Amino acid sequence: METGDLGRRVAEDVADGGGVEGLRRLSGVIEALEERRTELVEELRRGREATWEEIGRACGMTRQGATRRWAGRLRARSFGVAADAYQHGRPGYPRALVGSAVPREARRVLDLGAGTGKLTGLLVEAGLDVVAVEPDEGMRARLAAAVPKAAVRAGSAERIPLPDGSVDAVVVAQAWHWFDQTAAVPEIARVLAPGGTLALVWNVRDESEPWAAALGVLMHRSAPQRIDTRPALPAPFGAPERLEIRWEHVTTRAGIVDMVASRSYVIALPEDERVRLLADVEQLLATHPDLADREEIALPYVTRCTRVRLG
Template sequence: MADHQQLAKSFESIGEEYDRYRPGFPVAAAEEIVPERVDAVLDLGAGTGKFTELLVARAERVIAVEPSVAMLDVLRTKLPAVEALEGGAEGIPLPDGSMDAVTVAQAFHWFDRDAACAQIRRVLVPGGMLGLLWNHSDPACTWDRACTRVAHPAVTDDTDATTASAAEELPGFTFDHRTELAWSEPITRDAYIRRWLTVSSFLAADEATRASMVGELERILDADPETVGRDEFVLPMVTEVFIYRAGAA
């Protein structure tokens, strides 16, 4: 089993595949974190801009920070108005007190929590907002939940491994609230399988293990009555959002 650092580094070589196959986020998630237009917002661990694009209409200045050059190349092409900077959460390349809000979509679990919180707090204005969010499978969707367990065996019907890094207490922040947003998207069987191939545990696996994991996904889709024999289906999703407010310096 690959360790945490290996899994995190597995994303460095992909960009276009991630942008093409990974899901986006509902507009309501951006509205939850940035309810009114602000001067400046940072999307940290921005990837290819899946969430960044929802912030463009909500701030005068949008900055994206991401360590993967491959992902930044896609983001820059897609969102030329966004200031895209290479960097990580533990060393954000921005001045103190320069951001009204910071968002972290599908990435906070990769950060060194305390170091990242200190950096996020540093770049935020006092009282600025931090929003952490993740997409995850709908517990009511048996086939997607079963496929999720292939990639993330620790996931159960009651827990999601990635959101475990969010909590009601983060150093330097006051927890505001948590919300869940239910939505869905149509997806082809091929695109669904290819989406899983952009997930860290698939990327980090050796060829034989990856082939075995894909075979398990195929068996699940061939066995479930909602997906068997179908080339396209509707995938229900849940976006979980955690909102925090920065304390005084």
């Protein structure tokens, strides 16, 4: 049977009887099929089993159409490949952030896109009742081991596995730019209790020291990164409150190399370019005069937080 004929037969079976009920069933199946198609694309690209050209052809699209549709999501879901480097190399957050990201009256907090739990741990230590949602299995495994007191759930910002109005605050650290924000905004509003808050957090490297500036130039030579770390949020959220905390992440040369290796655009580089970049970072750290003879290196950061309230 031709694929088109098969599709038509399945569609007719699913929408049997038509009407609003048939439409609802058909939409559910289309969503599940699209989800499966995305998984297949991810499998094919991860194993380098097919080019974007071939994937586009199989989906009746151009190469550019297929890349536009899936490459961003693939990048967003690539962190698990380097989960150990992430856990070792990425900075945490200053303790003072919790008081700004989560209002005093909040008890139940959702850490969305929680990764390996770098912020989750601080929320738990502050005595909050924390549920951490993370789509990537590798990141989730480390999160569950690092923060056993948090309830860890598989899910995404576009489909949060929590009931309506079930949390007082949502925090999103270093992950908002990966979400489909059109779907995430109503989904976050759905799980928040009336008057609940959403905080968006980013760690931004402070490049005022020459060696940190040189590191930044190296890191972005193949992929300049532009993230809006002071975003505006649409209704139903209100006016933003913004805060910045300056602090230092004390690490080692190996920690900085892992911080670079865990960036999604570095994970996505062709292997030879990735190896060359990491070697260049090691070389910079070993030879820069400002870092000579240092076992520990203080990497300066500014943590930016934007908090909005529902309604």
